[in-house]
Amino acid sequence: MNKVINISTKNNIKEFDALIVGGGGSGMRTSLELAKSGLNTAVISKVFPTRSHTVSAQGGITCAIQSADPNDDWRWHMYDTVKGSDYIGDQDAIEYMCSEGPKAVYELEHMGLPFSRFENGRIYQRPFGGQSKDFGKGGQAARTCAAADRTGHALLHTLYQNNVKEGTNFLNEWFAVDLVKNSKKEITGVIAFSIETGEVCYLKAQATVLATGGAGRIYASTTNALINTGDGLGMTLRAGFPAQDMEMWQFHPTGIYGAGSLVTEGCRGEGGYLINADGERFMERYAPNAKDLAGRDVVARSMVMEILEGRGCGPEKDHVFLKLDHLGADVLNSKLPGICELSKTFAHVDPIKEPIPVVPTCHYMMGGTPTNIHGQAFSRNDGNDFMVSGLFSVGEAACVSVHGANRLGGNSLLDLVVFGRAAGKHINDELKSGGGVDNASNEDIELAMSRLNTLNESESGYEVADVKKQLQTCMQNYFGVFRRGEFMEKGVKELEEIREKSENLFLKDKSIAFNTNRVEALELQNLLEVAEATAISAMMRDESRGAHARDDFPERDDKNWLCHSLYDPVEKKLGKRDVNFVPKEVEAFPPKMRSY
Amino acid sequence: MELSVSLYRYNPEQDKFPYMKNYKVKKPEKDIMVLDLLNMLKEDDATISYRRSCREGVCGSDGMNINGKNGLACITPLSEVLKGNKLELRPLPGLPVIRDLIVDMTQFYEQYEKIKPFLQSDSEPPEQERLQSPQDRDKLDGLYECILCACCSTSCPSFWWNPDKFVGPAALLQAYRFLADTRDTKKQERLEELGDPFSVYRCHGIMNCVSVCPKGLNPNKAIGEIKSMLLTGAKEDKIKVVGLE
Numbered sequence: 007m008n009k010v011i012n013i014s015t016k017n018n019i020k021e022f023d024a025l026i027v028g029g030g031g032s033g034m035r036t037s038l039e040l041a042k043s044g045l046n047t048a049v050i051s052k053v054f055p056t057r058s059h060t061v062s063a064q065g066g067i068t069c070a071i072q073s074a075d076p077n078d079d080w081r082w083h084m085y086d087t088v089k090g091s092d093y094i095g096d097q098d099a100i101e102y103m104c105s106e107g108p109k110a111v112y113e114l115e116h117m118g119l120p121f122s123r124f125e126n127g128r129i130y131q132r133p134f135g136g137q138s139k140d141f142g143k144g145g146q147a148a149r150t151c152a153a154a155d156r157t158g159h160a161l162l163h164t165l166y167q168n169n170v171k172e173g174t175n176f177l178n179e180w181f182a183v184d185l186v187k188n189s190k191k192e193i194t195g196v197i198a199f200s201i202e203t204g205e206v207c208y209l210k211a212q213a214t215v216l217a218t219g220g221a222g223r224i225y226a227s228t229t230n231a232l233i234n235t236g237d238g239l240g241m242t243l244r245a246g247f248p249a250q251d252m253e254m255w256q257f258h259p260t261g262i263y264g265a266g267s268l269v270t271e272g273c274r275g276e277g278g279y280l281i282n283a284d285g286e287r288f289m290e291r292y293a294p295n296a297k298d299l300a301g302r303d304v305v306a307r308s309m310v311m312e313i314l315e316g317r318g319c320g321p322e323k324d325h326v327f328l329k330l331d332h333l334g335a336d337v338l339n340s341k342l343p344g345i346c347e348l349s350k351t352f353a354h355v356d357p358i359k360e361p362i363p364v365v366p367t368c369h370y371m372m373g374g375t376p377t378n379i380h381g382q383a384f385s386r387n388d389g390n391d392f393m394v395s396g397l398f399s400v401g402e403a404a405c406v407s408v409h410g411a412n413r414l415g416g417n418s419l420l421d422l423v424v425f426g427r428a429a430g431k432h433i434n435d436e437l438k439s440g441g442g443v444d445n446a447s448n449e450d451i452e453l454a455m456s457r458l459n460t461l462n463e464s465e466s467g468y469e470v471a472d473v474k475k476q477l478q479t480c481m482q483n484y485f486g487v488f489r490r491g492e493f494m495e496k497g498v499k500e501l502e503e504i505r506e507k508s509e510n511l512f513l514k515d516k517s518i519a520f521n522t523n524r525v526e527a528l529e530l531q532n533l534l535e536v537a538e539a540t541a542i543s544a545m546m547r548d549e550s551r552g553a554h555a556r557d558d559f560p561e562r563d564d565k566n567w568l569c570h571s572l573y574d575p576v577e578k579k580l581g582k583r584d585v586n587f588v589p590k591e592v593e594a595f596p597p598k599m600r601s602y
Numbered sequence: 603m604e605l606s607v608s609l610y611r612y613n614p615e616q617d618k619f620p621y622m623k624n625y626k627v628k629k630p631e632k633d634i635m636v637l638d639l640l641n642m643l644k645e646d647d648a649t650i651s652y653r654r655s656c657r658e659g660v661c662g663s664d665g666m667n668i669n670g671k672n673g674l675a676c677i678t679p680l681s682e683v684l685k686g687n688k689l690e691l692r693p694l695p696g697l698p699v700i701r702d703l704i705v706d707m708t709q710f711y712e713q714y715e716k717i718k719p720f721l722q723s724d725s726e727p728p729e730q731e732r733l734q735s736p737q738d739r740d741k742l743d744g745l746y747e748c749i750l751c752a753c754c755s756t757s758c759p760s761f762w763w764n765p766d767k768f769v770g771p772a773a774l775l776q777a778y779r780f781l782a783d784t785r786d787t788k789k790q791e792r793l794e795e796l797g798d799p800f801s802v803y804r805c806h807g808i809m810n811c812v813s814v815c816p817k818g819l820n821p822n823k824a825i826g827e828i829k830s831m832l833l834t835g836a837k838e839d840k841i842k843v844v845g846l847e
Contacts, residue, residue, distance in 0.1 A: 053653070054707070056750055057661040071730070108730075115731040118721030118785070120739065120746045127733030153746075159660055160746060167720040202700055231656045267658045348658060351677050471645045515649045517615050520701040523648040 025211035029055030031422035032401025033217030034165040039430025041172040048175040063158025065272030066150035068416030069107040074131035091410025092552035096586035150416040193396035204518030225368035226478040229268040240532025251373035253544035261367025265352040282317040293602040300602035306366035327361035374405035381429025396443040411552020467512035546580040637675035652703040662751030672753035694756035745779035754811035768804035771811035771821030778824035
């Protein structure tokens with residue numbers, strides 16, 4: 007592999023107007039917008055785009071398209087999202103997502119997404135958790151647009167197909183190593199290599215968009231794909247840029263016990279419910295109104311309480327059951343066919359006859375690189391936000407923030423398409439009106455190549471698989487559904503040791519062609535950055551809010567913590583950032599006690 | 603009890619030829635997936651290379667030849683495939699091997715792109731969604747679920763023989779997915795592009811595609827539908843089909 011790239015020669019430099027790192031839903035929605043506008047756009051993806059994790063999204067995309075209910079209102083969706091976020095979602099961003107959402111969903115349908123349909127031919131919508139009519143006063147809403155229980159698959163393939171149509175450049179099975187930052191602290195692209203050929207290139211761009219998804223693999227048990235290793239956040243944190251709300255990790259109530267595979271909330275939307283070892287529908291006690299369709303954080307905690315109090319199922323009493331058989335074979339086969347398949351494969355039960363064993367499982371990263379609604383990333387200097395020129399982020403990698411402390415089901419797919427589209431439009435306007443970044447120097451490029459070169463030159467050190475296991479065990483033990491200060495302190499100490507190891511990995515096999523061990527080593531270093539940001543943020547936020555539940559601080563503390571946390575990777579300290587309470591068209595929703 | 607795993611190995615920088623390497627592993631107590639077993643092997647021998655992503659059968663990364671039959675490693679339990687205590691893992695047949703179990707899928711993707719796998723409509727989209735009845739939407743079931751894992755096309759002798767000219771079962775399934783979509787208005791153009799002797803007609807109904815599809819889809823049926831649409835079109839003088847002039 008080439009160790010040096012010199013900008014005076016043109017070798018190993020590929021230049022684009024816009025470079026999107028990540029070929030999942032948000033990246034391909036961004037690239038589609040840019041390719042249509044005629045900019046020279048490339049998507050770099052470490053897997054063929056349709057292998058991205060968006061493909062695993064099941065239940066749907068939540069949006070007030072007024073199909074199931076002609077009187078539905080995006081403002082009700084906004085209210086639900088603000089409440090779901092436990093009031094630290096930015097209300098300007100949530101307003102934008104909910105009001106622009108219908109356009110973005112109709113566009114997907116026009117592109118060919120095979121949505122399920124109602125008898126009148128309109129898009130099928132199902133109930134999901136945390137949804138209400140009339141600002142919480144009108145009962146359960148049905149707002150999640152679905153293609154059976156394979157909405158993510160349908161969405162991702164549709165976006166890929168339309169990128170093919172528009173002629174987007176794809177650098178498939180290329181791995182981005184680090185951001186290239188010039189002396190003005192602008193981002194001018196990334197260093198990346200072809201996993202197949204080992205060619206290392208400087209991919210230069212006027213706009214670099216990180217669409218690298220989540221990092222659920224910091225936990226031992228997760229619904230996330232093996233590729234969800236937070237590569238974009240790893241890059242921004244190493245470049246010294248902050249990460250927001252990193253303590254906020256969603257544990258999905260229904261991961262298949264033992265396997266971790268996701269079982270969509272749509273199951274409960276269609277009428278399924280959770281039972282404990284006594285066969286009791288326990289959510290009636292924890293959330294008397296919404297029951298099984300309360301916020302995910304609420305349901306996950308209730309399940310853990312049942313297990314801790316000895317009412318768990320199975321010989322170890324360490325999970326609960328999701329009951330679906332009462333829905334009947336017709337509903338299950340037509341509305342939840344993928345779940346029937348997954349459940350037979352991974353839990354060895356046929357949901358038509360038996361309940362599925364489930365347990366709360368790490369699912370989604372609410373935090374990420376802080377951005378505005380145009381996807382522009384920002385950083386902090388002396389307590390003031392400033393835009394990082396050339397750097398953008400969208401999707402799960404970004405924290406715009408529409409999910410705050412807890413994301414509602416179906417809002418992630420909406421987030422992807424709304425903000426992917428918005429970032430694409432903004433970059434197009436910016437670049438066409440003369441915006442852009444300065445050049446980087448050879449030294450800047452050398453710095454961005456150093457991580458890869460160090461790994462390639464390693465002669466001794468730690469094994470990737472061992473260190474990864476330690477990291478995942480540490481996060482699972484100390485930063486799970488319930489957290490406590492003393493345990494988290496222990497976890498943060500362990501992570502210091504793990505960092506030492508992850509900076510001294512040994513790449514024994516130095517071969518070039520499709521060396522997956524090299525990729526896994528680089529991914530592990532990204533996981534470590536994300537884990538550390540998570541751990542320190544979680545330890546410092548001494549309250550309970552949304553997905554962040556502390557034994558030692560069980561109450562929400564609006565006086566001190568009605569704010570975003572902003573993790574500074576250089577000082578390893580946590581700062582605070584104001585939440586936006588100034589939507590444009592509607593009045594802000596003030597914080598209230600959150601109950602379902 | 604011990605499992606004997608025979609693994610196809612090839613590293614272009616070191617090996618002149620590919621070879622089969624034997625690994626002995628303790629048989630796991632639980633019935634695990636082939637992918638779990640590969641992950642176990644990789645922990646001891648990090649040089650083993652294969653693709654994987656979702657590990658639940660929806661991303662299509664880990665198609666491979668498992669004891670002689672194509673399948674997805676992540677949803678194939680050992681109990682279903684073990685012969686005695688033997689397991690043989692090879693890359694998908696018929697495509698160039700990059701390394702170990704990783705094949706170069708360029709040809710496969712090119713065939714996919716050839717069928718224009720995107721909705722085409724002459725009408726301007728309405729302000730809201732295009733309407734489609736549930737019955738019309740049902741026609742897409744069994745088609746749109748394809749995950750592009752290539753298990754079918756690489757098990758097809760016709761595709762082995764003419765991977766550049768025969769579109770192959772995976773891409774033909776998608777061709778039919780758009781032909782069957784009531785929202786698409788380019789049926790005639792789509793059919794015309796498939797009317798040559800190779801694109802569709804190299805399918806001889808061998809049905810390997812059906813027997814290996816990990817998602818339970820039926821490309822052979824879709825190909826039959828395309829053939830009958832072509833014939834109907836030719837009969838009505840709407841579509842030119844080579845050999846039927």
